Amino acid sequence: MINRIIRYSIIFILLLLLQVLLFNNVQFSGYVNPYVYVMFILLIPVDIAPWLLLIISFFTGFIIDIFTSSPGMHTSATVLSGFARPYILRLISPRDGYETNSEPSMFFYGIRWYLIYALLVVFIHHLALFFIEVFRFTEFFRTFLRVLLSTGFSTAFILLLEFIRRGK
């Protein structure tokens, strides 16, 4: 248990540094802002209690908010994706169900499963995040395009990190 907490803390710090130092400085045109820290919510074990997941998501977003000085913005998006994750997992569960204590990883359940899983969670997160960021529905499709493109890029980077994580 303690081991697991330490492991997740290290993963969290690495993702935080990656987001703050690298991805917050990335801008391909005005449409793509990858937020790879969402991967932390993806990595939490499958059978975690939903309330604990909500609280973890809350603090994930809160810490990112402090670093990007955007109060409440990331927090509301991560809480929403943390809330949606159990439903997504149920929706796309493999035929034999999930193994107890397993991480939702690409190498347990296959790349196709992981891709759908990551896309759904990241999409919900980005949808909330970008619309809360502009806080208006004028130019709806421009914001929506930003959501779609950023979701694609974030998911691609998350898949890449998932490969690297396995390689270690």
Next chain:
Amino acid sequence: MKNLLNFLTKYSNLILFLVLEGIAFYLLIKGNNYHNSTIIKEIRGITSGIERKISNTRSYFHLREINQTLANENVILKQKVEKLGKNEDLSFFQVLDTIRRQQYLYTSAEVMNNSVNRQKNFFTLNKGTRQGIQTDMAVISESGVAGVVIGASQNYSVAMSLLNLDFRLSARIKSNGYFGSLAWDGVHSNTAILSEIPQHVAFTIGDTVETTGFSVIFPEGVFIGTISSYEKPGGDFFNINITLGTDFRKLHYVKVIQNTMKDEQIQLESVYQ
């Protein structure tokens, strides 16, 4: 009672979700006061330490360019001094302080933290109220308008960048004097849109756009950018795309401008408006 307990246990996750979202939105709406709360101040101490390290590293990489711009600016200033010196030789009477009035005071500051990839961008300066920075002061870079100070603590201040959808600036085309409202286009870090210029106005691509000085924040005639393209959206007005002079991606040293007569002007205007 039992039903109530059943209800609570059944929907406990939904309730927790709503509570946490409530907190998040409370933070979101409280907005700028966030920087002032004590807990955040403590944490800001840690994050600003990290931000300073990043900023230091970045400034090292930009040293060559910064030296170049500073040298250019020195040349311009030296020429101005030269001109002033010659004028003084020619004049015979003494200049009285009460006649000369200096409306704008300048101070330099360093950008500690900056973003260009959000819809509402802000940057942090390394000077605060102790160094005389107050809210509603103009921030310019060596090559154009950069933003407006919106909050200051003792040693730091936060400015709203021009790259912020809430930023509005009164701007005019230098060649003909017609003025309109300038706002960021929300996509490119070097493009803004000048609107409210009537369709009968003649201008050419490449014309300079500068501030008007109608607001009490920016002095008149500060360079903003040049016209890159325009379109007629069908109404009575042009939509003019402006290429901004300031490169926000490498914003590092800025000047903060204080209008010493701001309060006087606002007070007088409030009587009649």
